[in-house]
Amino acid sequence: MKKDQLKKKLKEQNKQLKKQKSVIKSYKKLLGEYEDLSKRMNREEVTEIVNIVKDKIEELADQKGVFEAICCGSYRRFYTFYIFQ
Numbered sequence: 001m002k003k004d005q006l007k008k009k010l011k012e013q014n015k016q017l018k019k020q021k022s023v024i025k026s027y028k029k030l031l032g033e034y035e036d037l038s039k040r041m042n043r044e045e046v047t048e049i050v051n052i053v054k055d056k057i058e059e060l061a062d063q064k065g066v067f068e069a070i071c072c073g074s075y076r077r078f079y080t081f082y083i084f085q
Contacts, residue, residue, distance in 0.1 A: 046075045 050071045057067045 043075065046071065050075075 050069065054069045057069050058064060061067050
């Protein structure tokens, strides 16, 4: 191999290495946040967030009743189960 070809190949490998380091850094960040995100939120906190989002939607909407905010997941299932039985 010629010297120029070797330089080009090394340059390409350095680019790939930088990409891999970036991906590894992203995974480490996600793993660090996983523990926090996997914890359950208490119902009061969820209710507060839902109410804030609903209020903001009404505030930003041009007309009332055009948009609707629906909380999903176990919070909603609990609410549906106990309210409508």
